Amino acid sequence: MVMNIELFKSILLALLVVLSGVLTWNVWSYQPDYVIIERTETVDISIAAEKDIQDLVKPNRILVHNGEEVYGTPSDIEINQLIDMMKGWTLFNVRNISSEVSEEEFKNLVHGPDRVEILFPTETPFETYREVLRFEDSNLPSATFDRIVVQLDEREGDTLNIYFVLYEDRIVHEAKVSDSVMVQFNREVIQPASQEFQRYFSYDAGGQRTLFLPSQSTNAIQYKYWMNFYDPGQFQDALFSDPSLVNRNPLGPNGNEEQYIDGSSLMKVDLVNRMLNYVNPSSETEIGAIPSDLIQKSRRFVNEHEGWTDDYRLFSINPEEQQITYRIHEQGHPVFNNEGIAQIDQEWGETRIYKYDRSFMGLDVRLPSQTETKALPTGDAVISNLEKQPNFDPALLEDVIIGYHMTRDIENSILYTLEPMWYYKYKGSWQQVPIEGGGNPVGLE
Incomplete structure (x- = not known):
C-alpha cells in the first residue's frame, strides 16, 4: 500500500512538472492578436505660405x-x-x-x-x-x-x-x-x-x-507675369468645417461660376476672374474689434491654410466694422485691380470669419523679356491734373502714391500686366490719377 501511494505521488509530481513546463512555454511564446487600427486620413489644406x-x-x-x-x-x-x-x-x-x-x-x-x-x-x-x-x-x-x-x-x-x-x-x-x-x-x-x-x-x-x-519724373518698371492657379477645392477643404458635407453646383448659363454650400456656409467661385467669395451668415455681428486682435486673427486665419499666395501686406483696417484688407505689393508698391483680384478682404464676426473674398491665383513667373521702363509724371503734374478735376476739394485728398494696375491679357488669359501709374486716395476711395486729356479717373474701391 505504501508503494502505491509513493508511486502515485511520483506520477503526480511528474505531471505537475510537465504542466508547469507547458504553462511556462505558453507564457514565453504567447503573442496576442493585435487589432490593426486604420490611420484616419488627414486633409492637407496647405495652399501656399504662412506670414509673420x-x-x-x-x-x-x-x-x-x-x-x-x-x-x-x-x-x-x-x-x-x-x-x-x-x-x-x-x-x-x-x-x-x-x-x-x-x-x-x-x-x-x-x-x-x-x-x-x-x-x-x-x-x-x-x-x-x-x-x-x-x-x-x-x-x-x-x-x-x-x-x-x-x-x-x-x-x-x-x-x-x-x-x-x-x-x-x-x-x-x-x-x-x-x-x-x-x-x-x-x-x-x-x-x-x-x-x-x-x-x-x-x-x-x-x-x-x-x-x-x-519733384522729378519717376522711372518705374512695367512687368508681365504668367499666373499660377490654385484649385478652389483646396479652399473648400480649408473653409468648411466638414468638407464631406459640401455640395458643389455649377452656376450661370456657361458654367463660369460654381457654388459650394454645406447648409450654413456658402462659397461662390468666379472661374472667369478667378475670384472666390465665402460667407458664413451665422457669424455676422455688429460688435467692433480691437485693432490688434483683428490683425492677429486675420493673419492666423490665412496662416491656417497657408493662403498667402503673394507678397500681401496690410493696406486698410476698419475695426468698427471688423473689416481688414491685405493687398499684393510689387517692389514695395501696392497693386490695384478693378475686379479685386489683387487683395484679400476679410470681415469678421465676434469669433469667426463672416466674409472672405480673394483670388485663387497668384503671380508666378515674371517674363524678363516683357519688362519695360516707364517714366511717370512728376508730383507737380499729378497735383495739377487733380486740381483740374470738377469739384475737386484738396481737403478731401488723403494720399498720393505710385501703384501698379493689374490687367489680364486680351489674347492670353493666364498672362497679366502690372503697369505702374499714380493713384490717389480721395474721400476714402483709391482711384487712378487722370492723365491729361484722358478722361475721368477709374475708381477702385
Missing part, C-alpha cells in the same frame, strides 16, 4: 527732412534696411503727449527740419508692432499710429525722442531710445538720402494735411 507680422505690416515710404530739403523713397530695399536697423533699438517710456502739442507744434514735430518720417499705409497698433520693434515697457498703449517720426535735433541727456503719430487724429505718443543708435542711423539713412533718394516737395492739402511728392 513683419512680412504683413510694413511702412510704404521714408521721408528724410534734411534741413529745408526733403528726400523720400518707397523702395522696399531701403525700408527693409531701416526697419532691420530699428529692430536693434530698445524703446522705453512710451507716453501719450497729445494734449501737450498744439497744431503748430504738431506740424513742426512731424514735418519740421532734421527728422525722418516713416509712413504706414494704415493705422498700426502698438501691440501688433511689438513683434517687430523691441519695447522695454511691458504695458503698451492700446492705441494705433500710422507713422513713426525720429527727431534728430531733440536730445535729452543721452536719449533721443521717437514719436508714434496717428496723423488725422493728431494723437502723438513719445518714446525714448539711447542716442547711441544715431551713429549708424546717420551713416546709413541721413547722409546717403540726398544721393540715393528722390527730392520731394510739400503740398498743403486743405490745411490739415501735408503731402510730399517727388
